[in-house]
Amino acid sequence: MLRPVQKRTVAEEIIDQIKGLVREGTLKPGDRLPAERELAEQLSVSRASVREAVRALSLMGLVAVRPGEGTFLNEDVGTVFRGSVSAKLLMKKSQIIELCEARRLLEVALVRLAAKRATSDDLTDLRHCLFRMEQSLGTHQVFIREDYAFHLMVAKAAKNDIMADVLETVRDLLMEVQRKVVAVAGAPQRSFQFHKAVYEALVRQDGEGAAAAMEKHLQDVQEVVLAVYERSETGRTD
Incomplete structure (x- = not known):
């Protein structure tokens, strides 16, 4: 489960929590991440911090942001971790x-x-x-x-x-x-x-x-x- 952020920079902690959900199988390739507002509420952080984390995850190749649809875990996310x-x-x-x-x-x-x-x-x-x-x-x-x-x-x-x-x-x-x-x-x-x-x-x-x-x-x-x-x-x- 997601938990409130308590340490390090907020964006880094958000990134680590999402990576953790991927590793444990809670989030799977193709899954849609919760909406920005929902993530911010679950993590007790600002929406700006969520946006920063999502942008970084996109650059890492872990997620794809689809305008009007949401943010989705990439299908090849496993190769990012294995590589x-x-x-x-x-x-x-x-x-x-x-x-x-x-x-x-x-x-x-x-x-x-x-x-x-x-x-x-x-x-x-x-x-x-x-x-x-x-x-x-x-x-x-x-x-x-x-x-x-x-x-x-x-x-x-x-x-x-x-x-x-x-x-x-x-x-x-x-x-x-x-x-x-x-x-x-x-x-x-x-x-x-x-x-x-x-x-x-x-x-x-x-x-x-x-x-x-x-x-x-x-x-x-x-x-x-x-x-x-x-x-x-x-x-x-x-």
């Missing part, structure tokens, strides 16, 4: 490097495709996401979520479902890396500028420009997170 890679695996320096290498191979290719295939709706979604990133520069948890959303939107704009699914499987790892990055002074601002450069290149349909901007961004992420890792290993502080 998820736990952030607990990210423990060694070598694994951090391997993840960053994999991101370059995948996301640089995706952004080149997106430059050719992105629709006006894709670009609008990316622009809105970029705006939310800028507005959340002082709020790490929100910034991390919007950062991941931007990358997933690029993958979807590339119109290659298999590559987008691969990116989704390492979601937890990517967000864990980003938690380390945003804690470093100046890193979120740099990250935003890199994302802005990617977006502007996509608008120009400049595949090489978008690829170069993504490459610089991912290189910066690797350098920052490795520096954080090395400081934690040696016990040094700034």
Whole structure:
């Protein structure tokens, strides 16, 4: 059963409760979620928090929002859970490097495709996401979520479902890396500028420009997170 929210951010707790209902089989693929007002009442939260949680679940590929009909659990929701890679695996320096290498191979290719295939709706979604990133520069948890959303939107704009699914499987790892990055002074601002450069290149349909901007961004992420890792290993502080 759903229970009143008591800890963490409200949206995160809503997301975890819905995921829990899926795992235990209470919610099944194709099921319709309770209406926004009903969910808010059951969870003792605001409707705004419910909307935020639903938007995040949609980006994760767990639900589909159908205007005029409601929010439904996706038919392939099981693959999202089976394919998820736990952030607990990210423990060694070598694994951090391997993840960053994999991101370059995948996301640089995706952004080149997106430059050719992105629709006006894709670009609008990316622009809105970029705006939310800028507005959340002082709020790490929100910034991390919007950062991941931007990358997933690029993958979807590339119109290659298999590559987008691969990116989704390492979601937890990517967000864990980003938690380390945003804690470093100046890193979120740099990250935003890199994302802005990617977006502007996509608008120009400049595949090489978008690829170069993504490459610089991912290189910066690797350098920052490795520096954080090395400081934690040696016990040094700034």
